[in-house]
Amino acid sequence: MALTVNDVDRFEASRPRLEAIAYRLLGSASEAEDVVQETFLRWQAADVRRIEVPEAWLTKVLTNLCLNQLTSARARRETYVGQWLPEPLLAGDPMLGPADTAEQRESLSYAVLTLLERLSPGERAVYVLREAFDYPHREIAGILDITETASQQIFHRAKKHVAAGKARTEIDEATARRVVDEFLAAATSGRTEPLVRLLTQDAVAIGDGGGKVPARTKAFEGAVAVAKFVRGLFKPGKAKRDLIGGSPGVYAATANGDPALVAVLDGRVVGVMCLAVTPGGITAIRNQVNPDKLERATRRWAAADHGEPLLRFF
Incomplete structure (x- = not known):
């Protein structure tokens, strides 16, 4: 039976939530978009008149598609x-989903998305939902075809695994900018000592x-080794310019709620460096440079004016 305009509108109203769930489950914006489109095709093929609670039906279909995707x-x-890292999402991207509570904001952080890779697909689904x-x-039990007790047990186990590997400080936009400015100043100083002082x-x-x-x-691993790497990364050099095809501009931003540096060359995002900040300093630097994982960031970047870069890389 063909979908009516109202049926399509009902799905589109759920699309932002479905994309946000899929992204957190898969750690990939492009894969999330594909899974949501497959969910729409399932919706299109179903007898939607017989579906009593469309939101629950769509969430169940989407989650199970994601579980299959996670297994493969x-x-x-x-x-x-x-190294495999999640696809970073820049501030304001609707795929980031809800961020009203501290738990929601923390669950979308780059550090937690990376930690979720340690969980089984089922644990990840329960934790995210x-x-x-x-x-x-x-409701989670109904989505995953498990008992309510099993859902509770899986959640507590998954939360324990994630909590064991995280120690993140929630910071506002102004603080994030200060962290980036301090990091850039240290990274371009030509010395390791200023960087070591910023790192745990x-x-x-x-x-x-x-x-x-x-x-x-x-x-x-370790403050000294990381500082030496960062110092070398920010050291100008013709070989680096030739490798990347130019001299990208570096901008301050936030990605997945964390302070970030975004490298942009000819309007294309070529790198997103996320800084994990704790009370003791920067505990992790996660640098995404895989072009396949920067396409959405490039589209988001092109949609707004960002002014002049803080510096020109290399």
């Missing part, structure tokens, strides 16, 4: 070139090039 993604990531979207365990002793630096852009396959 695990196999693909075993052969992924280098409960923590980020406040679904009652009764157990700081790490991770880059995701996806085999398409050079990125170290193993993380840098």
